[in-house]
Amino acid sequence: MHEMAIAEGILDIAKEQAAREQSGRVTKIGLLVGEMAGVEEDALRFCFSALVKGTLAEGAALSVARVPLVGRCAACGHEQAIEKYNFICPKCGGGLAVISGRELRVEYLEMD
Numbered sequence: 001m002h003e004m005a006i007a008e009g010i011l012d013i014a015k016e017q018a019a020r021e022q023s024g025r026v027t028k029i030g031l032l033v034g035e036m037a038g039v040e041e042d043a044l045r046f047c048f049s050a051l052v053k054g055t056l057a058e059g060a061a062l063s064v065a066r067v068p069l070v071g072r073c074a075a076c077g078h079e080q081a082i083e084k085y086n087f088i089c090p091k092c093g094g095g096l097a098v099i100s101g102r103e104l105r106v107e108y109l110e111m112d
């Protein structure tokens with residue numbers, strides 16, 4: 001389960017940002033998580049809520065935005081959502097390269 005490591009990374013970012021802005025409390029954390037990032041949202045929430053106890057992010061809301069998996073054809077430039085791991089371009093039969101859906105990052109933080 002790598003969600004604990006991810007939760008630790010998120011908490012580190014929140015701590016750094018809070019220190020930079022001289023804030024005492026993080027109230028909300030917005031995450032961007034790609035469909036192919038391999039993150040179990042429930043597991044991440046569970047790890048995060050356990051991890052933040054006693055920190056400045058205790059009680060912070062975790063807002064998770066899922067990013068769909070989208071590919072672009074290297075041959076013709078066609079873009080489309082990738083479903084069922086079908087990476088073949090429907091227009092020309094070329095290969096689709098993933099352009100979004102692997103994201104895993106903190107998009108924003110809200111602090112008091």
Ligand SMILES: [Zn+2]
Nearest residue numbers: 073076089092
């Ligand atoms: Zn194509």
